[in-house]
Amino acid sequence: MSFxxxxxxxxxxxxxxxxANLSPTxxxxxxxxxxxxxxxxxxxxxxxxxxxAERKVCAFMQNxxxxxxxxxxxxxxxxxxxxxxLMKELIPxxxxxxxxxxxxxxLVIIASFLGIAAIPFAKGLHAIDFNIxxxxxxxxxxxxxxxxxxxxxxxxxxxxxxxxxxxxAQVVSYELSVGLALLSVVIFSGSMQLSTIVESQANGWWILxxxxxxxxxxxxxxxxxxxxxxxxxxxxxxxxxxxxxxFHTEYSGIRFAFFFLAEYMNxxxxxxxxxxxxxxxxxxxxxxxxxxFNRVMDFIPPVVWFFGKTIFIIYLIMWFKWTFPRLRIDQLxxxxxxxxxxxxxxxxxxxxxxxLMGWYFK
Amino acid sequence: xxxxxxxxxxxxxxxxxLWKGMRVTGSYFVRPGxxxxxxxxxxxxELQMFDRFKGEVIMIHDEENFHRCNACGIxxxxxxxxxxxxxxxxxxxxxxxxxxxxxxxxYHLSMCTFCGLCVKSCPSNALAFGQGFEHAVFDRHKxxxxxxxxxxxIKKKPKAPKPAAGTEKPNSANS
Numbered sequence: 001m002s003f004x005x006x007x008x009x010x011x012x013x014x015x016x017x018x019x020a021n022l023s024p025t026x027x028x029x030x031x032x033x034x035x036x037x038x039x040x041x042x043x044x045x046x047x048x049x050x051x052x053a054e055r056k057v058c059a060f061m062q063n064x065x066x067x068x069x070x071x072x073x074x075x076x077x078x079x080x081x082x083x084x085x086l087m088k089e090l091i092p093x094x095x096x097x098x099x100x101x102x103x104x105x106x107l108v109i110i111a112s113f114l115g116i117a118a119i120p121f122a123k124g125l126h127a128i129d130f131n132i133x134x135x136x137x138x139x140x141x142x143x144x145x146x147x148x149x150x151x152x153x154x155x156x157x158x159x160x161x162x163x164x165x166x167x168x169a170q171v172v173s174y175e176l177s178v179g180l181a182l183l184s185v186v187i188f189s190g191s192m193q194l195s196t197i198v199e200s201q202a203n204g205w206w207i208l209x210x211x212x213x214x215x216x217x218x219x220x221x222x223x224x225x226x227x228x229x230x231x232x233x234x235x236x237x238x239x240x241x242x243x244x245x246x247f248h249t250e251y252s253g254i255r256f257a258f259f260f261l262a263e264y265m266n267x268x269x270x271x272x273x274x275x276x277x278x279x280x281x282x283x284x285x286x287x288x289x290x291x292x293f294n295r296v297m298d299f300i301p302p303v304v305w306f307f308g309k310t311i312f313i314i315y316l317i318m319w320f321k322w323t324f325p326r327l328r329i330d331q332l333x334x335x336x337x338x339x340x341x342x343x344x345x346x347x348x349x350x351x352x353x354x355x356l357m358g359w360y361f362k
Numbered sequence: 363x364x365x366x367x368x369x370x371x372x373x374x375x376x377x378x379x380l381w382k383g384m385r386v387t388g389s390y391f392v393r394p395g396x397x398x399x400x401x402x403x404x405x406x407x408e409l410q411m412f413d414r415f416k417g418e419v420i421m422i423h424d425e426e427n428f429h430r431c432n433a434c435g436i437x438x439x440x441x442x443x444x445x446x447x448x449x450x451x452x453x454x455x456x457x458x459x460x461x462x463x464x465x466x467x468x469y470h471l472s473m474c475t476f477c478g479l480c481v482k483s484c485p486s487n488a489l490a491f492g493q494g495f496e497h498a499v500f501d502r503h504k505x506x507x508x509x510x511x512x513x514x515x516i517k518k519k520p521k522a523p524k525p526a527a528g529t530e531k532p533n534s535a536n537s
Contacts, residue, residue, distance in 0.1 A: 061390050065399045319387065319391075320384075322387055323383045323384050
């Protein structure tokens with residue numbers, strides 16, 4: 001059972017077994033296929049259950065029950081929804097830009113696939129460990145907006161176009177805040193590599209070690225990333241009450257499901273990033289030199305720590321969505337350019353000063 | 363300087379008001395006992411509809427099978443879509459004088475829009491809204507109901523100026 005605490009021995013065993021039984025190229029291809037398949041499966045399952053979780057959380061916050069008919073507590077509801085969407089007709093739009101219209105959902109979903117590949121799930125359970133991991137995830141997550149813009153443009157519909165343009169303006173502005181908020185932890189840990197950032201939190205999470213400035217950048221990261229993934233209260237790109245469904249108004253069947261799934265997986269990636277960078281990723285909760293306490297915390301497997309923190313952040317994001325009313329586009333931009341960005345810049349300078357003087361918990 | 367103070371107080375006020383909203387939804391989230399949704403087909407036996415629910419028009423009968431309808435026909439006249447038909451007959455009373463008595467108070471549930479004008483306009487408060495709502499039938503003739511129960515008689519006003527409330531039998535007027 002020790003592999004639950006450290007996956008690297010298990011993955012190495014698989015690697016050696018493949019290399020012993022296949023040619024080097026064959027082993028490489030087999031490993032790629034294995035990792036891809038695992039991520040694909042995890043993607044589908046996590047995405048579907050996030051939709052279910054959202055519907056349940058929303059229901060409880062509105063004094064309702066939520067889905068409870070398909071399976072125990074409605075656990076199979078989203079599976080049934082997926083099967084329904086798979087069987088539905090893909091309606092072709094006359095006078096739409098056929099190529100872009102068909103490509104857009106794949107662009108959006110590929111962007112979130114690329115993002116999920118670089119997330120450290122547990123010790124040794126990390127598909128690609130770039131030395132610029134933070135930068136990579138930020139870069140990849142903004143590819144998605146190209147898909148959204150293409151979807152809005154190619155649908156040849158006013159709702160889609162307005163939704164896509166709003167989404168473009170929103171992502172371009174909030175990207176700055178997300179980047180600067182992540183930069184604060186990059187300054188603290190002195191590395192952009194996600195595994196190094198996680199290792200640097202072995203004696204305490206950055207949100208605690210970096211005290212007030214780290215907390216401020218955590219809050220800014222939460223707000224800005226909620227806006228970046230087009231979720232309420234910043235869901236202007238698909239404001240149901242104004243734009244029917246925004247950029248995916250004209251999509252049907254499985255293409256719509258792709259947009260939907262990508263939206264939820266982006267939420268997962270953002271939550272996983274927040275958990276990794278600010279809350280220590282798979283690192284257990286350690287407090288300085290309290291040996292007994294740290295030992296007890298080590299007993300909980302890293303996967304549980306990672307998913308626990310991620311689920312907590314996801315719950316926070318859902319809580320925002322089902323509490324706050326949607327912002328107007330000018331309010332949205334005011335919030336970013338007049339409040340978040342100046343605060344964030346100031347915060348970054350303060351953090352750089354703190355690190356220079358060593359005024360944080362090491 | 364004043365502007366900067368204003369800027370930061372704005373931020374703190376915003377955070378406080380946002381937290382106020384999140385406390386409301388968060389408190390509902392942790393109290394699932396307050397869920398108001400009825401699990402209908404499962405709780406069919408113990409389901410209690412609320413008092414003001416307009417399920418169907420019924421005629422109030424007390425336990426001695428007395429109703430208060432004197433066949434005046436005001437409900438029939440007031441019904442906008444003709445879902446009430448009054449069939450009355452002349453029956454001699456104890457003094458030997460002929461008196462208008464209800465024979466059949468016919469109610470077409472299929473045409474009723476539950477506007478409530480009949481209940482509101484009834485001068486002797488003979489009609490009321492029942493709480494039954496499972497009206498689905500395979501034959502639409504079953505939706506035509508006779509509201510006065512067989513063998514029921516009118517409760518004379520002088521003998522009982524105010525019939526006690528709470529003796530209604532909802533859902534008992536099915537033909």
